[in-house]
Amino acid sequence: MTNFWDKLPKNFTVLAPMEDVTDTVFRQIVIKADRPDVFFTEFTNVDGLLSKGVEKVAQRLRYEPNEKPLVAQIWGNDPEKFFRAAKLLTDLGFDGIDINMGCPQRDVVKKNCGGGCINVPSLAAEIIQATREGANGLPVSVKTRIGVKKIITEEWISHLLKQNLVTLSVHLRTVAEMSKVPAHFEELSKIVELKNSINPKTKIVANGDIKSMNQADQLFEKYKIDGVMIGRGIFENIWVFNRKIDPQKIGLKERLNLLLEHVNLYEQVWGNKKDFNALKKYFKIYTFGISNASEIRTKLMETKNYEEVRNIVANIY
Numbered sequence: 001m002t003n004f005w006d007k008l009p010k011n012f013t014v015l016a017p018m019e020d021v022t023d024t025v026f027r028q029i030v031i032k033a034d035r036p037d038v039f040f041t042e043f044t045n046v047d048g049l050l051s052k053g054v055e056k057v058a059q060r061l062r063y064e065p066n067e068k069p070l071v072a073q074i075w076g077n078d079p080e081k082f083f084r085a086a087k088l089l090t091d092l093g094f095d096g097i098d099i100n101m102g103c104p105q106r107d108v109v110k111k112n113c114g115g116g117c118i119n120v121p122s123l124a125a126e127i128i129q130a131t132r133e134g135a136n137g138l139p140v141s142v143k144t145r146i147g148v149k150k151i152i153t154e155e156w157i158s159h160l161l162k163q164n165l166v167t168l169s170v171h172l173r174t175v176a177e178m179s180k181v182p183a184h185f186e187e188l189s190k191i192v193e194l195k196n197s198i199n200p201k202t203k204i205v206a207n208g209d210i211k212s213m214n215q216a217d218q219l220f221e222k223y224k225i226d227g228v229m230i231g232r233g234i235f236e237n238i239w240v241f242n243r244k245i246d247p248q249k250i251g252l253k254e255r256l257n258l259l260l261e262h263v264n265l266y267e268q269v270w271g272n273k274k275d276f277n278a279l280k281k282y283f284k285i286y287t288f289g290i291s292n293a294s295e296i297r298t299k300l301m302e303t304k305n306y307e308e309v310r311n312i313v314a315n316i317y
Contacts, residue, residue: 003139003166004069004095004096004139005096005139005141005166005167005203008037008038008069008227009037010226011216011217011220011226011227011228012036012037012038012226012227013036013037013038013213013216013227013228013229013230013241014036014037014038014039014040014169014205014227014228014229014230015027015030015036015038015039015040015229015230015231015234015241016040016207016229016230016231017040017041017042017043017073017098017100017143018042018231018232019042019043020042020278020281021042021281021282022039022040022041022042023042023059023060023062024062024063024064024067024269025262025265025266025269025270026262026282027039027063027064027067027070028064028066028067028265029238029258029261029262029265030234030238030241031066031067032258032261033238033239033241033242033258034239034241034242034244034245035241036230036241037069037227038069038070038071038227039067039068039069039070039071040070040071040072040073040098041060041061041063041070041071041072041073041094042060042073043060043073043074043075043100043103044057044060044061044072044073044074044075044085045057045074045075045076046074046075046076046078046081046082046084046085047076047078047081049074049085049088050081050084050085050088059270059273059274061089061092061094062269068095069095069096070094070095071094071095071096071097071098071141072089072092072094072096072097072098073097073098073099073100073143074086074089074097074098074099074100074131075099075100075103075108075113075114076113076127077111077112077113077116077117077123077127079123079126079127079129079130080130082099082127082130082131082134083130083131083133083134084134085131085134086130086131086132086133086134086135086136086138086140087134087135087136089135089138090134090135090136090138094138095138095139096138096139096140096141096166096167097131097135097138097139097140097141098140098141098142098143098167098169099127099128099131099140099141099142099143100113100114100143101114101115101117101118101124101142101143101144101145101160102114102115102143102144102145102171102175103115104145104175104176104178109148109175114175115144115145115148115175116148116175117144118144118145118147118148118152118156118175119148121156121159124159124160124163125159125163128140128142128160128163128165129163139166139167140165140166141165141166141167141168141169142160142163142165142167142168142169143169143170143171143207143229144156144157144160144168144169144170144171145170145171145172145173145174145175146170146171146172146173146174146184146187147174147175148174148175148176149174149175149176150174151174151184151187153187153190153191153194154190154194157170157190157191157194158194158198161194161195161198161199161202162198162199164199164202165199165202166201166202166203167202167203167204167205167226167227168195168202168203168204168205169205169206169207169227169229170187170188170191170204170205170206170207171183171207171208172184172185172187172188172206172207172208172209173208179208179232182209183208183209183210185206185209185219185223188204188206188219188222188223188225189223191204192204192223192224192225203226203227204225204226204227205225205226205227205228205229206219206223206225206227206228206229207228207229207230207231208231209233210228210229210230210233211230211233211236211237211240212233212237212240213240213241213243216228216230234285235284235285235288236288236289237288237289238258238285238286247289248289252290252316253317255286255287255290256286256313256316256317258286259282259283259285259286259309259313260309260310260313262279262282262286263279263306263309263310264306266279266306267306276304276305276306280300280301280303283297283300283301284297287300296312296316299312300312
């Protein structure tokens with residue numbers, strides 16, 4: 001089976017998986033602004049994926065062909081379920097499978113899932129192996145952090161590199177730090193050195209506090225990493241992957257046009273399957289950095305349905 005990671009350009013870009021954010025609708029809107037080289041799905045729990053309630057969970061795995069290459073990200077703590085989930089995801093046509101070993105949510109970590117995997121390296125290895133066996137040749141990667149309560153880059157990253165991963169994405173904070181402190185970019189030197197000595201074929205992707213392609217280029221040059229993964233930065237600039245656009249020069253009308261496309265597509269795809277209020281988290285993307293952002297955002301946040309959003313935009317026009 002083809003390993004798409006090997007066909008990516010040098011210094012590639014990835015949109016980070018974000019809970020209840022990076023669904024198929026948002027990925028479609030990002031494509032209109034300018035797409036990254038790789039998309040990820042939202043986190044998908046293997047227990048839910050294999051349960052009777054799979055229909056609701058499956059919303060996370062919905063995609064359109066133009067979103068590829070697309071990696072399905074899964075989490076859990078049962079290797080056998082990872083095996084079965086990997087088989088299912090392979091059948092669904094994904095280009096790769098990523099294992100979340102970095103989620104900092106307390107209830108997730110407590111169960112040795114997400115970032116909790118860092119506490120049980122032997123289980124992490126079992127999960128990776130089971131996923132690889134179920135994936136039947138589909139490339140398997142991991143997204144993780146540099147420790148739980150303290151930084152243990154050498155110990156933990158070395159362990160993961162020995163698992164023969166295709167790609168390793170590292171959020172440069174500990175689980176306990178969440179996103180409350182600046183990313184520890186200095187750890188990239190250690191990570192790349194470990195990769196070169198343990199498994200030179202594994203691609204290293206940096207994540208955390210990356211908000212522009214200019215900043216990404218500096219990281220590529222300084223640390224010789226393979227890719228960058230941008231998450232929360234896209235809330236400040238949805239055109240972040242577009243090297244030709246200065247977001248400060250994008251006017252209100254263009255921003256609101258993209259907002260309307262997002263609202264219309266969201267209604268078309270999800271209708272009543274998702275709560276309208278879940279759409280509101282995206283509103284700040286389209287008002288970030290403009291002079292009267294607070295006033296417009298306040299009005300948008302008070303809306304109760306799609307039509308009210310359209311009316312507000314029409315009045316601004």
